[in-house]
Every structure is written in C-alpha cells, then in structure tokens.
Amino acid sequence: MPTSSTRSQTSAQWARACWAASEPFTVNMFFTPEAASNVERAGLPGRAAYVVLRAAPLGVVPPAVAASTFRSFPAPVFAVLGEAWQRLTPQAAIDAHHVAVQQAAARQIGDPPAELADMADLLTEAVQHLDTSGRPLAAANQAVPPPAEPWARLWRALNTLREHRGDGHIAALIAAGLAVHDSEVLMAVWAGEHTDTAVLRATRSIDDDSWRAADTRLLDRGLFDLDGRITPEGTALRDWVEQVTDEAAAQPWRRIGEDRIALIHQFLTRLSSRLIDTGLMRAVTPVGAPWPPPALHGA
Template sequence: MGGGVVRAMWERFELVHDLVYFAPEAHRAAEDLGMRGFWMGYFAFRAAPLGPVPASVVTSSFYVFHPDRVARAVPDAWRYADPADVLAARERAMDAAMTRVFGADTVGSAALAEAADLAWDAAQAADTAGRVLGAANQALPRPAQPHVRLWQAVTTLREHRGDGHIAVLVGQGLGPVEAMVLKCAAAESDEELLRQTRKWDLRAWRTAQAGLRDRGLLTDDGRLTPAGTAVRATVEAGTDAAAAAPWTALGPDATARLGGLLALLARTVRESGLIPDGNPVGLPAATEADEAEE
C-alpha cells in the first residue's frame, strides 16, 4: 500500500479519534469519574487500555510528555476510577459525542455501519508486535454500537500508527523534545502550544534546538536545513511504511471505500470547531483532493 494512501487514511481517521480529547462529552465523563482537570482525564482515557500502569509506562508509551505532566495524573487517576470503569465511560462519551457531532441519522445509517465494519477489519489486521498502545486497544471487546465500534477501530489504528512513529523517531536518534522541535520547524504545529501542553520548559526546548543545530538539522534561526528536511521526510516515510499493514490486509477497494466514508466524517469534525487553533496533533488542512472526494 502506497504511502500516500496510508497518510490520507490517517488524516481522516485521526479527526474522528480526536473527539475523545476535544468533545465536551469526554470532559464531562472524566469529571463524572472524579478526574481532576483536563490532563488527568486525558491520560486516564488514553492509558486505560493498558490497565493501572504507573507514570513511567505512560510517559514512555506517549513519548512526548514531560514526566512531571504525567506524574501529576498517574497513578492518582486509578484511585478515582478503575481502568475498566474509565473504558466504559470513554465508550459512553464517544456515543454521546458522535451522536451530537454527526447527527442521529448519520450514526444510525447503513453507511456508518459499513465504515465501522471496514475499520474494525483493518484494525484487527494491524501488526502489534512491539506496539504497546496499538496492542492494548486492539485487544478491547468489539462495541455493539456501530459508531462506537468505528471510534474504537480508528483509535486502534491511530495508536498503532503512533507506536510505529515512535519507533522511527528512536531509530533516528530523536528524543521527545527533538521530535517536537522538528515538527514545529516544519510548520506542522505551533511551538508555544506544543511546548506548554507537553510541559517542557524553555531551557529543555533550547537545548534540543542546539543539539539539532549541532547535527546540521536546524539553521541558527530555527528553520529546517536541507539535512533536517531529509530527516523529517525519512521519519514521515518510515511512519507511513510502518502503518501500511492494516490497509494492505483490507485491500485497495475496501480501503478506498472506507477512505471516502471517513472523509465525510473528518470534514464534519473540522467544521465543528472542536479542534483548537495551533493543531497539536500536526494534521494538515483539508486538501483539494479531500474536498473533491467529500
């Protein structure tokens, strides 16, 4: 499966997955469990498939967050709610959020049920050896409601891709802060937003920039050098290649069909205004091809 197809699928399913971070239904569900603040809810909802793991495991598998940001939420979160209860609340929140954002007619449609089954098949075909978050999500039971099943499937695919991305970064000798600095230098995310939300201080950020300059990857004014551009291209191509197995297993026709169905949902999420300015996940704007397909 070509990298362009793999990347296009991510750009669509990522937006559906991201409802768990930005939809008010998710925030309320975390509050109802007793979670204290946005970040405790974020880490609990995302880490719950792993079980009641310590902060060190979450820090490692999420990769880009400062250990102090994680330690303020985990393991305290498991004292407020067992991971099984968190997973149940996550499903209820996604049921409510998707019904509101997409509309009852859409979530009850044959097209969405078809998308859910195609995405589930792709997610179950994902190769999860060495991919902790992908494997933990893949092992969860199949939700009965098609729209919740779709969300869980794209979440498995998203974490599978993220696990592969981290492996590529490690292979390129790019630590958490270096990886974010290069992402911002490539104009994929806002530097201040990414640094503050991941809780890295300015000194750590400047140290990473200096190290990347020493490697010849950044200019003195913080732009990518040709070598930096090449490393970014290598990371992205490697990430796409590592994420290809589900789509190869699904096949080109079914992948194209699912891509078209997801494009409609992705546009709805984009137009909802839920994704904040600064784009913390680094998604590009909708392409002309996406708009034409939608």
C-alpha cells in the same frame, strides 16, 4: 502490472491519507466535554481526560510505563494515573469513554451516516488482524472488546489504528536519534505557519528550557542553521521519519484493499470536515496531520 515495491508505496500512501482524514475526528474524542465529565465524576480534573482515557487500555501500570509509551509528554503529567486508578478501574474508564464518544458524536455530527455501522465493522475487522508486535498502545487497544454501539466501535477501531501508527512513529524517531521534544521542535520549524506551536507546546507541556534544549541539539546536529531555520539535512531527516512511519503503518490498509479504501477515505474526510467546518476542531492537529487530507493514489 504493479510491482511489490509499487504496492508497498501505494499502501503506505493510503495509510497516510486515511490517518490524515481520521485524525481530527479520532483525537477530538479525548477532548470533548463528555470525555472530561468521565474523569470529573471520579474526582479528577477534566484536563486529565486525555492521559487517563488514552492510558486506560494499558491497565494499571506504573506512570513511567505510560509516559514511555506516549513518549513526548513529561513524566509529571502521568502522576494523575496513580490517583486515577484508585478512584476508578481502567475498564470503567474505557466503558465510560465509549458512552462519551457516542454522546459526543450525536451532538457534534448529528444523525449517524447510513454507512456508519458498515464502516465500523470494516475497520474493526482490520484491527483484529493487526500485527501489534512491539507496539504497546496498539496492542492494548486491540485487546479492548469492540463496543456494540456503532460510533464507539468506529472510534475504538480508529484509535487502535492511530496507536498502531504512533507506535511505529516512535520507533522511527528512535532510529533517527531524535530525543524527546526534538521531533516536536523539528516539525514546528519545518511546518512554520502551518503548525500552531503554542498549541503543540501546551498539549505536550513543553516549557521554554526544554524547547531551547531541543533547539540546541538540532543545531548541533546540523539540522538547524544559526538563524533557526531547518537545513536540507533537517528536511531530509524529517521526510525519512515520515516515510518510515507511513510504511510501518501500511499493513492494515493493504489488507483492506483498494476497492474499499476510497469509500473509507471519503467517509472519514466527511466526519472530520464536519468538526472542522463547525469550529469544533482545528484543521491542524497538534501532531501535524495535513488538512485537507492527501488524495488517494492508486485506489
């Protein structure tokens, strides 16, 4: 009979495997032409779609608040929000994004899978039972009423789970004493050729000075050596952060249960594989989700 410790480890592994399986599909929906056109119609640059659409569930808050919840992006990136909420409401941005998700999925995936509605309902139910205490982006997304259209409903549930994991990840980074950008530099050096550092830096707007400053801080802590390589201490800290993140993200997957986890994992892997195989999405996302996703253990 599995112990409570074993069950906890298993559900944490499920959380990691399902995050990796869903990440390409979920994050892709912020960067489609359909998403960009939403903000362009409001008179904003299309490149602002990620910030505007991801921050929309927070409502009209000071840009500094949104920057704090995103954490790894410089504050000037969020200046667009002040202008955005003068041109459209956050609710209008949310509604338009749901339509964009439906349109993009139809274009990218084609005919909806037979199990789409069931998977959307299953994950939406899991989201409704999330404990979002201390998780601002997860709580904001959880408060968005589930859209009726299945693609949009699936995506909103997945994005809420993504933010739930992300909020927990930020807490782990803070506990590890990693300043802004330290985690990106640590991950890039740890992953080496398996991470596209140029894309990572571009999506986070990390300039040369900020990158060098983070590198110096990691060297001073003994996490890098003088040749810029990650030390055993650096690897151990990185592994600890990922372990804590997985454990903190386990609650919804534990509730879903092992009898349905395998079906979800297979479904999400197929969706993301479609985008990767057709060149619409990179196999390695900027946050470093592993691809192919880890196999499930214990399901």
